Amino acid sequence: MANMAQAIRxxxxxxxxxxxxxxxxxxxxxxxxxxxxxxxxxxxxxWNAPLxxxxxIGAALGLAWAGGRxxxxxxxxxxxxxxxxxxxxxxxxxxxSGGRYKTPLVVMTxxxxxxxxxxxxxxxxDSIASKLHGMKVVCPSTPLDAYGLMLSAIKSDDPVLFxxxxxxxxxxxxxxxxxxxxxxTLHGMIDAPLGDRSKWKPKWxxxxxxxVEIGKAKVSHAGAxxxxxxxxxxxxxCLDVARRFKAAGKGEIDVLDLRSLIPYDxxxxxxxxxxxxxxxxxxxxxxxxxxxxxxxxRLVDECFYELKVRPRxxxxxxxxxxxxSPNLEYFTQPQTKDVERVVSELxxxxx
Amino acid sequence: xPIPKTPAKGAPEADxxxxxxxxxxLKIHELMVRARLMEERLIKMSKGGDGxxxxxxxxxxxxxxxxxxxxxxxxxxxxxYLHLHYRSAAIVLALGAQxxxxxxxxRSVASDPYSKxxxxxxxxxxxxxxxxxxxPTIETQYSTSIGTGIAQARAKTDAIxxxxxGDAGTAxxxxxxxLVWANRPVLPLPILIIVVNNGYGISxxxxxxxxxxxxxxxxxxxxxxxxxxxxxxxxxxxxxxLDEAFAYIRENRKPYLLEARCSxxxxxxxxxxxxxxxxTDCIEQLEANLTQRDMAKPDDFKKTWENELAALDxxxxxxxSEPFPDGATIxxxxxxxxxxxxxxxxxxx
Numbered sequence: 213m214a215n216m217a218q219a220i221r222x223x224x225x226x227x228x229x230x231x232x233x234x235x236x237x238x239x240x241x242x243x244x245x246x247x248x249x250x251x252x253x254x255x256x257x258x259w260n261a262p263l264x265x266x267x268x269i270g271a272a273l274g275l276a277w278a279g280g281r282x283x284x285x286x287x288x289x290x291x292x293x294x295x296x297x298x299x300x301x302x303x304x305x306x307x308x309s310g311g312r313y314k315t316p317l318v319v320m321t322x323x324x325x326x327x328x329x330x331x332x333x334x335x336x337x338d339s340i341a342s343k344l345h346g347m348k349v350v351c352p353s354t355p356l357d358a359y360g361l362m363l364s365a366i367k368s369d370d371p372v373l374f375x376x377x378x379x380x381x382x383x384x385x386x387x388x389x390x391x392x393x394x395x396x397t398l399h400g401m402i403d404a405p406l407g408d409r410s411k412w413k414p415k416w417x418x419x420x421x422x423x424v425e426i427g428k429a430k431v432s433h434a435g436a437x438x439x440x441x442x443x444x445x446x447x448x449x450c451l452d453v454a455r456r457f458k459a460a461g462k463g464e465i466d467v468l469d470l471r472s473l474i475p476y477d478x479x480x481x482x483x484x485x486x487x488x489x490x491x492x493x494x495x496x497x498x499x500x501x502x503x504x505x506x507x508x509x510r511l512v513d514e515c516f517y518e519l520k521v522r523p524r525x526x527x528x529x530x531x532x533x534x535x536x537s538p539n540l541e542y543f544t545q546p547q548t549k550d551v552e553r554v555v556s557e558l559x560x561x562x563x
Numbered sequence: 564x565p566i567p568k569t570p571a572k573g574a575p576e577a578d579x580x581x582x583x584x585x586x587x588x589l590k591i592h593e594l595m596v597r598a599r600l601m602e603e604r605l606i607k608m609s610k611g612g613d614g615x616x617x618x619x620x621x622x623x624x625x626x627x628x629x630x631x632x633x634x635x636x637x638x639x640x641x642x643x644y645l646h647l648h649y650r651s652a653a654i655v656l657a658l659g660a661q662x663x664x665x666x667x668x669x670r671s672v673a674s675d676p677y678s679k680x681x682x683x684x685x686x687x688x689x690x691x692x693x694x695x696x697x698x699p700t701i702e703t704q705y706s707t708s709i710g711t712g713i714a715q716a717r718a719k720t721d722a723i724x725x726x727x728x729g730d731a732g733t734a735x736x737x738x739x740x741x742l743v744w745a746n747r748p749v750l751p752l753p754i755l756i757i758v759v760n761n762g763y764g765i766s767x768x769x770x771x772x773x774x775x776x777x778x779x780x781x782x783x784x785x786x787x788x789x790x791x792x793x794x795x796x797x798x799x800x801x802x803x804x805l806d807e808a809f810a811y812i813r814e815n816r817k818p819y820l821l822e823a824r825c826s827x828x829x830x831x832x833x834x835x836x837x838x839x840x841x842x843t844d845c846i847e848q849l850e851a852n853l854t855q856r857d858m859a860k861p862d863d864f865k866k867t868w869e870n871e872l873a874a875l876d877x878x879x880x881x882x883x884s885e886p887f888p889d890g891a892t893i894x895x896x897x898x899x900x901x902x903x904x905x906x907x908x909x910x911x912x
Contacts, residue, residue, distance in 0.1 A: 234717070235713065259749075262743055262744060262747065264740055264743065264744070266706050266736055266737055266740050267706055267709060267740040267743070267744050269706070270703065270705075270706025270707045270708075270709060270710060270737065270740065271706070271707075271709045271710040271713060271744065272710060273706075273707045273710055274644075274646070274695070274706075274707040274708060274709060274710015274711045274712070274713070274714070274724075275710040275711070275713060275714055276710070277644075277695045277696075277707070277710065277711060278640060278644065278710060278711045278714035278715075279639065279640065279714070280710075280714055282710075297700050297703060298703055298706060298707075301696075301698050301700065301703060301707075305696055306896050306897075306898070306899050307681065307895075307896045307897055308678055308681055308682050308686070308688070308696055309677070309678060309688030309696040309896075310675070310676065310677065310678050310679035310681065310688065310896060311679075311895065311896040311899075312676075312677075312688045312689075312690050312696075313688055313690060313695065313696050314899045315899075316899075345897065346897055346898065348898070368899075368900070369899035369900060370898050370899045370900065427903055475898075475903040475905075475906055477905075478905035478907075479905055506907075509912070510907065513912045
């Protein structure tokens with residue numbers, strides 16, 4: 213199976229070939245490296261930009277206004293904070309121009325913790341991203357979803373922020389991408405060799421079109437006892453916990469992988485909570501002004517009488533950064549044991 | 564801030580009077596008057612309860628009208644792209660925009676074609692002329708300009724990108740972003756990078772914050788980017804400089820940095836009072852120069868002022884009769900493909 217970095221690369225290649233993507237750029241995105249996570253390795257239209265995030269997003273916006281469908285990368289989401297005003301312009305461009313200027317661009321950026329990234333390679337941007345109104349925000353947790361969401365993002369006439377959970381970029385999925393050969397063959401075709409790459413060229417498999425609708429969540433594990441709403445790095449963690457709880461007879465958990473943060477799949481959240489009456493939101497954002505707090509407030513407003521117990525949040529701790537030492541990182545960000553604890557408590561809460 | 568003096572009669576630039584001829588110069592004068600009267604009407608509207616905040620560019624007409632007339636206007640990559648700021652009324656009027664539409668935006672009526680009543684006045688978005696949305700943020704247009712510049716550098720076209728902004732904003736990184744990206748050796752960009760230097764950022768004098776002798780001196784570190792500072796209060800000097808800059812970029816597909824020193828006749832905006840300031844008036848200067856050269860008579864000018872004022876009065880009356888947008892239209896255009904049915908629209912509980 214392809215890993216998530218390969219899946220994104222395959223999607224971008226499909227975009228170059230079939231969806232009118234003419235510019236893929238960012239810091240070290242071009243050859244020979246093809247991005248610090250190799251998500252753009254071997255792509256014909258990928259090129260290196262100056263080390264200038266404002267220029268990268270500004271260029272993407274201008275390219276979109278000129279009729280293109282650019283894909284720009286911010287090397288780590290931690291570097292995106294100095295370009296928020298231009299992201300806001302991308303998000304409000306259609307609205308402020310009275311619908312006269314559409315903004316079909318994709319900004320992709322690795323997000324979250326999980327690789328011992330310390331202070332400036334571990335940030336989550338989800339909550340701030342959710343305030344860039346007019347911009348769509350997606351975050352896959354499997355290679356196939358990454359492929360399908362990227363194709364949808366490229367096709368969208370709205371700007372899309374594509375958050376790549378960096379801890380999952382080397383993870384493999386359980387479902388193949390249409391046209392994906394076996395793992396060894398794929399590696400030989402699209403992964404650049406170590407050493408001299410000056411004569412290397414990728415051989416691309418014949419890929420099929422597969423899209424994941426932006427705004428649609430996925431039930432990755434079905435259950436009627438409690439709901440977990442999650443996305444990104446923590447989606448496979450929650451899925452694993454749900455599977456083990458089921459196997460151990462501790463409870464059957466509905467795991468909702470949001471995949472899209474904006475617009476989010478409210479109907480799916482509501483349907484699951486109406487079924488279980490117990491819900492925990494699990495994400496990497498810090499606790500204060502967490503995106504899921506909005507979802508909890510809306511649940512209280514609209515599903516108060518369906519809730520059997522208080523809705524919970526499992527989130528990152530509100531510290532100025534994430535420390536390098538594993539003890540610090542694991543204490544700051546939700547880990548498997550934290551998900552197990554909160555789900556156990558949720559199931560045990562007296563109704 | 565010293566503004567270079569207008570060339571004397573007989574100087575090389577003086578030949579441009581002949582080259583342009585009376586008819587063209589009177590057309591330029593008419594557009595300048597149209598822009599000035601429109602800005603003055605917008606100020607009046609803002610102060611008279613017929614709108615809110617005013618920001619604009621009266622005083623820049625001698626540079627902005629010739630600029631607008633140099634543009635290869637139209638839609639798409641074969642035409643010039645414009646990344647403007649909120650002092651660009653004379654440019655868009657020279658392109659063919661109508662004053663009534665700016666009055667609509669000032670009054671924030673539903674018929675405002677640039678923003679449906681959502682944005683401040685002089686924030687245009689005109690796809691027919693490749694005028695991309697004007698942002699209230701300072702200097703970000705210099706970052707977005709590199710995008711259309713890249714698209715044009717790839718295309719087989721002589722079309723260029725034009726970006727303009729003020730002197731104070733050049734302290735922002737976006738200005739330097741534009742200089743660096745426009746001069747990348749792997750892909751130089753056909754961008755006319757304009758700075759209109761009126762000597763102030765709201766109330767802060769440029770000379771107190773900027774040590775550069777000329778802002779155009781930033782061009783000196785890039786071997787393939789010419790830079791020039793001109794008297795933007797003079798139509799002829801502006802026309803000549805724009806001729807040179809446009810020709811260089813169209814032919815060489817490389818950037819050009821042009822600094823135009825202009826007056827700021829009504830201050831920064833409503834935030835500094837929007838009252839008349841005694842600085843050089845470029846329209847008075849043009850009228851004097853044309854009269855002195857027997858290229859026009861005072862009556863010609865008088866007729867233009869009267870005609871433009873009458874047209875503006877009529878437009879203003881029309882706009883005052885037009886409805887404001889319905890509140891619920893805020894949900895239009897949030898997303899290009901419409902608002903999802905379950906998007907939160909209550910504004911809370």
